[in-house]
Amino acid sequence: MSQVTDHGGGVWGIKVPIPDNPLGHTLVHVLDTGSGPVLVDTGWDDPGSWDALTAGLGALGIAVADVHGVVITHHHPDHHGLSGKVREASGAWIAMHAADTEVVLRTRSADPGHWFDYMGEKLTAAGAPEEHVAPLRAARESGRTRTLPGLRAAVPDREIVPGELLPLPGRRMRAIWTPGHTPGHVCLHLEEAHPANLPGNGRLFSGDHLLPGISPHIGLYEAPEDTRVTDPLGDYLDSLERVGRLEPAEVLPAHQHPFTDAPARVRELLAHHEERLDGLWRLLLAEPLTPWGLAERMVWNRPWEQIPYGSRNIAVSEAEAHLRRLVKQGRAEAVTGTDPVAYRAV
Structure with missing residues (x-):
């Protein structure tokens, strides 16, 4: 059975499952417009997800062929995965921020093995043990790299400005x-009176940026050939404050459930990350640590020993993003002569 929610005012939500993922589903939103229905995100490219999306649209009396456009909050496969199929079935346009379109184009053009090499090099440089890096090399050598999601994601044909x-x-x-969360993540502010007259300024489709019960993953942006030193966590914190100032009446996120009082949630997330940065600074005060060593000691939703292989890679990326923020704040620095590079508190 499809799960469809009527949010009022010509806006609906469809739960589209994400296979083998604790998040469970992506909330794909449908917006009625004068040119036909427009989707905000599409869900994971999987037969079960496609069936849920088409069934949800059907429950609203909408055929996939009727879809006029697709607006993507960010390039991740649980949001952008089905965009290509929707466009094939309907001729709909696909819109995305230029920074994330760049990621899509880069991923499509690169040999998948190149990414496995890069991941192995990054993890080694971060202090990962050989037994963790070895499976990446084995996958590279066996040709199992074609299983990565998002390798053939649809190229957007419109830019979100x-x-x-x-x-x-x-x-x-x-x-x-x-x-x-990504370099080109966008939220979408529906500047219309709330259909239930809730106080505030319209509604916000927040993607993964602002969620009611969890903080999104904040890792590193760059690609193998990118020489820029980015600050994703700094970008995220600045973006949070920007969204809080909008004071929307209601937030319609891509996961979990709708909620009100966005400024309060923004304050909670800002405090959470400040507390986490302070905790990491104290860890570095006790001893110099590599990003891997820091990730091992960070507080996650389960003990490090129970974190799956792929999630450990994500955790190390998040540790590096926090380290970059501490370095930018002047609270941490690299220890000269260490290989892999360790960091200490300042």
Whole structure:
């Protein structure tokens, strides 16, 4: 059975499952416009997910062929995965921020084995033990690299320009650039009175940027050839404050459930990350640590020994993002002569 929620005012949500993922599902939103239905995100590219999306649309009396456009909050496969199939079935346009379109193009053009090499090098440089890096080399050598999600993601044909209204007849939806989770993540502010007259300024489709019960993963952005030193956590914290100032009446996120009082949730997340940065600074005060060593000691939702292999890679990326923020704040520095590089508190 499809799970469809009527949010009022020509906005609906469809639960589209994510296979083998604790998040459970992506909330794909449907927006009625003067040119036909427009989707905000599409869900994971999986037969079961496609069936859930098409069944949800069908429950609303919408055929996939009727979809006029697809607005993507960010390039991750649980959001952008089915965009290509929707476009094939309907001729719909696909819109995405230029920074995430760049990621899609880069991923499509690179040999998958190149990414496995890069991941192995990054993990080694972060202090990962050989037994953790070895499976990446084995996958590379066996040719099992084609199983990675997102390798053939659809190339968007429209650009989401921050600050501008999207061309949706009969609606006022403005793009808000919120980098952090990805370099081109956007939230979408529906600048219309709330259908239930809740106090505040319209509704916000928040993607993964602002969620009611969890903080999104904040890792590193860059690609193998990228020489920029980015600060994803700093980007995320700045973006949070930007969204809080909008004071939307209601937030419609891509996971979990809708919620109100966005400024309060923003304050909670800012405090959470400040507390985490302080905790990591104290760990570095006790002893110099590599990013891997720091990740091992960070507080996660389970003990490090119970964290699955792939999730450990994500955890190390998050540790590096926090380290970069501490270095930028002048609270940590690399220890000269260490290999892999260790960091200490300042």
